[in-house]
Amino acid sequence: MLSAFSGLIKTSANLPAAGAQITVTRSDGSPATLYANESGSSTLQNPLSTANDGRLAFFAPGGNYVLTGTLNNDELAPVAITLPKNGSRAFRTINAAANVAIDIQRDEVVDITLTQATTTLLLEGDLPLNHSAATLELTLRQGSGANAVVWPNGILWPSGQPPVLAYEAGYSDVVTIVAQGNGRYLGFHNGGWL
Structure with missing residues (x-):
């Protein structure tokens, strides 16, 4: 397949x-x-x-x-991709720059190592049509520690607050973003781990 x-x-x-x-x-x-x-x-x-x-x-x-x-x-910067096997999800690894673009239609699981004091995440690509959705799972790894993320406008977070990420080097946070067909983004902080 x-x-x-x-x-x-x-x-x-x-x-x-x-x-x-x-x-x-x-x-x-x-x-x-x-x-x-x-x-x-x-x-x-x-x-x-x-x-x-x-x-x-x-x-x-x-x-x-x-x-x-x-x-x-x-020359364009090389891009590493992983195509799914046997029904698994597409995975991509990024070393964060000041701005990181994520395609909501292509990317499913993205592992980002935060190396800048602040990284701005940009959501690109067409939103799903009505009656469909796209789910994006982000693993945010603290490369040097105390690295912050600026989230795209329009993400609805529980209690209206974006997640507070772990600050120690080596720690990771997992965040899920659901793009709904009605043009809404829902954000969920799944937790942080060493």
Whole structure:
């Protein structure tokens, strides 16, 4: 069974990387075999080109991959992705910068190591249609400790308060965000652990 990848590729200036050439390799560095459909009946050339809006889509067996690419002879930052196996959920690891963009449609489980004094989370992607929802699970790891998160506007939190995160280096907090088809985001702090 093949898993789908669909995501927005961006430049270092946080703009869509329209027309970028993206090479997909397995985590061991070997070239990945990519498909145009879930049945695997049609293979794609690797590297791939992003669409005019910077989107990239393909099917591949579940596993760990690295996306590297160029746009106008400039290298794009590599992105590590994990495609789900046997019904598991898509997982992505991020070392946080000042701003971290999360695609509510593509990302399901995201592990973020906080290394900046303040990291602003940005939710991107289309909201689910009515009568559907998307769930995002964030693990926020304190890299150096005392790192704060600025949450996107519009998330409804229990009692109207965003979570207070652990401050000690090495501690983690798990937060779930549910994007509802009516345009609402619900946020839940699941707890913190060492």
